[in-house]
Amino acid sequence: MDNYSQLLAFIWSTECGSFSAAARVHNITPSAVSKLITRLEDRLQVRLFQRGSRLLTLTEEGAAYLLSAKAVVDAMNEADSLAEGLPSRVSGTLRIHTMTTFAKHQIVPWLPEFLDLYPSLDVEIQLGAQFVDHFEQGLDIAIHSGVLPSSSRIAKRIGECEWLVCASPAYLAEHGVPTVPSDLLNHRCFNFSFVSPWSKWAFVQEGEGVSVPVTPSASFTQGDLLRDMALSGAGVVKLADFHIGPDIRAGTLVPLLEAFKSGIIEPVYLLYSDRKHLSPRIRVFIEFFCEKWRRNPWKVT
Template sequence: MDNYSQMLAFMWANEHGNFSAAARANGLTPSAISKLITRLEDRLKVRLFQRGTRNLTLTEEGSAYLVSAREVINAMAEADSLAEAFPNRVSGSLRIHTMTTFAKHQILPWLPEFLALYPGLTVDIQVGAQYVDHFEQGLDLAIHSGVLPDSSRIAKKIGESAWITCASPAYLARKGSPSQPRDLLNHDCFNFGFNSAWNNWRFLTNDGQVTIPIAPKAVFAQGDLLREMALGGAGIVKLAQFHIGADIQQGRLIPLLTNYDIPTKEPIYLIYSNRKHLSPRIRVFRDFMQAKLLETPWD
């Protein structure tokens, strides 16, 4: 940065003809301009100006240096003008990590509209059931639910979702509906195949919170596979409301044991690495997504 300041001082002094005029025009003192140019000459080991009593004259070396200095200053000005446009320009690649079910049921339905609004933007959606911090590898955003690990990342709550115990009308017609949580032990149930709080089937009874030790008939790595089992009439599942809200609204799945539901809901967070100077591609995605969630609530 000091080299750039020295070059600017040289350009100003040449433009105005002396240190005093260059200093007045740029809010500095004549001694500050003089010191910057002296440092520049010491660094280059050449004299750039012949100092007169009132005016400066370029030396031969100074004239040659002026050509290169102008190219550098012009390039810097062009770079600054490009950077000033960044806050309003939406382009490049937006990399997102989220839950497979959230991507399928809450992002994909409106993604074509978003891409049409921002044709200079490409979106790379990576999916996985659990949150992973890949921001150092170029990730821009993550969308995940539940308890997040402590970190320096920024987590903005964008919604919340209940977890609903449910089954299809066909299964309930064949096996009957459980009337209390412990009845689940006599039903065909399905769970996630990895260690997760989502596998804890908790209910609120007269004795307080209880966890039913489900012995799943099968386990799956993705919530959509659990949903398909339930829709096919195979048994009972417990899935997020944002995932199966439409199925419940349209009667494809029936909520069970609602009198025993725990009233708290699981928060859903949008996570990014830094609050300051938020990239426009992140900002427009965040704002668009929040507007869509208000338009089509899953409950």
């Protein structure tokens, strides 16, 4: 592991003319320089210097090895110099895994602006309702809500979301407005088709938590289809505010049973694999979109 230090000590000693002079110039001890040279000679099984005079003299083997040593060090310095420019080079493919509705409503609206800023960067968005750790397969970023499985990934909390029971004004005008949670049993409801906390309709009534066993008339794997059903006036749905916030504000969907809300707030996390050596493409995405989400919060109220 010390081969590079041995090369440096060798080159410094030839340039300065002695171990002690090399030590003074590079702020290390003469004994440290001497030990590095000895290790180098032992490793190569050849003597590089003629000892016994005040100035170091290279052996024939030492003179030949000096050319190779300088080439190696020059190559290392060139590599380091190139690496210094990497943080400003945003290129390659950024791979993101997130929920379909989050991608559509919280990433896609600002994605063109982001791509204009970084024209050498390609973005690949993978969609799925549940967080799956695919970082070892090349994933750069994951964005998901709720309680995440324990892992060694870095999780940055970028916001929080609330799940709202809602329906369109047209549906409510025809079928009436539920006044207590149990009224939902007499309404046409739509739900997710997979088991998750999102598919449970929880409320607080008279200080106690209650869960309404809604039997969906139809169920879907995607929240956008639930939203479409609600907007069409077909029935009642439960969706996240980052998804339907604009619909609530526009009045095209109406939140229901507000007095019975459970008060459960879900954190939304941005996950990546390494804090210390953050790729430029990951860093600029985090900085850009966290600023967008800060300036454009999705909270309804």
